[in-house]
Amino acid sequence: MIMEYFKTQVLLLQEKALLQASVREEKKLLVENAKLKKDICDLKALLTEKQQKKKAKAAAAKLNATDSTNLGGTAAPPDPGTCPRPALYRERDGRRRRGGEKKGRKEGHNSDSAFEEEARVDVSRLDLRIGRIVGIRYHPLAGALYVQEVDLGEPAPRTVVSALRHIPKEQLQGHLAVLLCNVRPCRVKGVVSTAMVLCGSAPNDSDDVNGDEIQMELLEPPSNAVPGDRITFQDYPGEPDRVLSPRERLWERILPDLQTDSRGVATYRGAGFEVRGKGLCRVSTLTNSSIK
Numbered sequence: 001m002i003m004e005y006f007k008t009q010v011l012l013l014q015e016k017a018l019l020q021a022s023v024r025e026e027k028k029l030l031v032e033n034a035k036l037k038k039d040i041c042d043l044k045a046l047l048t049e050k051q052q053k054k055k056a057k058a059a060a061a062k063l064n065a066t067d068s069t070n071l072g073g074t075a076a077p078p079d080p081g082t083c084p085r086p087a088l089y090r091e092r093d094g095r096r097r098r099g100g101e102k103k104g105r106k107e108g109h110n111s112d113s114a115f116e117e118e119a120r121v122d123v124s125r126l127d128l129r130i131g132r133i134v135g136i137r138y139h140p141l142a143g144a145l146y147v148q149e150v151d152l153g154e155p156a157p158r159t160v161v162s163a164l165r166h167i168p169k170e171q172l173q174g175h176l177a178v179l180l181c182n183v184r185p186c187r188v189k190g191v192v193s194t195a196m197v198l199c200g201s202a203p204n205d206s207d208d209v210n211g212d213e214i215q216m217e218l219l220e221p222p223s224n225a226v227p228g229d230r231i232t233f234q235d236y237p238g239e240p241d242r243v244l245s246p247r248e249r250l251w252e253r254i255l256p257d258l259q260t261d262s263r264g265v266a267t268y269r270g271a272g273f274e275v276r277g278k279g280l281c282r283v284s285t286l287t288n289s290s291i292k
Contacts, residue, residue: 120238121250121253121254122236122238122254122268123233123236123254123257123258123268123269123271124233124236124237124238124239124240125238125240125241125244125250126180126182126240126241126244126250126251126254127180127181127182127230127240127241128178128179128180128181128198128230128231128240128273129152129153129178129179129181129227129228129229129230129231130152130176130177130178130179130221130225130226130227130228130229130230130231130275131150131151131152131153131158131176131177131178131179131195131227131228132150132151132174132175132176132177132227133148133149133150133172133173133174133175133176133177133197134149134150134151134157134174135148135149135157135173136148136149136169136172136173139161139188139189139191140190140191141189141190142188142189143165144163144165145161145162145163145165145188145189146161146162146163146164146165146169146172147159147160147161147191148160148161148162148172148197150177150179150195150197151227152179152181152195152227152228153226153227153228153229154228158179158181158194158195159191159192159193159194160179160193160194160195160196160197161188161189161191161193162193162196162197164197164199164216166214166215166216167199167216167217167218171218172218175218176220176221176225176227177197177198177218177219177221178197178198178218178219178221178231178266178273178281179195179196179197179198180195180196180198180251181194181195182240182241182242182243182244183195183196183243183244183251184243184244184246197218198219198258198266198291198292199216199217199218199219199283199291199292200216200217200218200219200260200264200266200283200286200289200290200291201214201215201216201286201289201290201291201292202214202215202286202289202290203215215286216292217283217284217285217286218283219266219273219281219282219283219291220281220282220283220284221275221278221279221281222275222278222279222280222281223279224278224279225275225278225279229275229278230275230276231273231274231275231281232274232275232276233268233271233272233273233274234271234272234274235269235271236268236271254268255291255292257269258290258291259288259289259290259291260282260283260286260287260288260289260291261287261288262287262288263282263287264282264283264284264285264286264287265280265281265282266280266281266282266283266291
């Protein structure tokens with residue numbers, strides 16, 4: 001029994017020794033593992049820092065090269081003691097630069113569009129339509145002006161104030177006319193005018209008993225035209241503006257090129273006022289005259 005006891009104790013001591021050895025080995029491995037993790041983190045941080053410094057130096061060199069090209073000088077070498085900005089600020093600066101580039105491209109696109117619109121100064125930007133004068137009266141505050149109600153094929157007639165005192169009212173009532181419809185509405189001595197009636201105009205060389213110094217005649221649309229028909233021009237196919245801007249003074253710039261030819265046809269730079277599929281607009285007697 002004593003021998004069995006000693007054998008049991010020896011086996012227990014051996015197992016205890018093996019257990020202690022395994023625990024010591026495990027602790028040793030844990031320490032080495034922690035050290036390796038720390039070394040890896042340090043190496044990653046060092047690598048990241050070196051990459052950031054390299055990128056910062058490359059960006060500084062590129063910027064200096066660009067500045068020297070613009071100024072015609074020699075680029076200065078980057079300062080080796082300069083610390084790169086933190087990544088957060090560099091990323092923010094990059095977003096700002098990209099935003100500035102997008103804004104610049106957008107502004108450039110807008111400026112190009114504006115330039116194209118400005119370059120297109122021609123009659124196609126005028127909304128010229130046929131209208132019928134359905135009512136006419138003298139302006140209550142200015143006897144030299146007419147107040148006309150004009151049917152343009154819209155739900156309600158437009159009110160137009162015009163200086164057509166050289167034309168008798170009888171020649172206007174019920175007649176078709178050519179109107180400029182995209183002018184900005186304006187108040188004329190208390191009456192709001194929303195369009196302009198176009199007429200042929202020329203100095204009066206005859207001994208007129210009325211003493212008028214100007215002859216004026218309505219532009220006469222084709223006989224089969226109806227209110228709302230649009231005037232087009234063969235060589236100017238653009239679409240009219242919604243409203244003419246007073247700042248551009250487009251009407252004043254186009255007006256010198258509007259005139260009647262030797263046959264009395266209303267033209268813009270030789271292109272006739274045409275109602276597509278129906279014919280040309282003209283005046284009865286005023287040839288080679290201006291249009292107002």
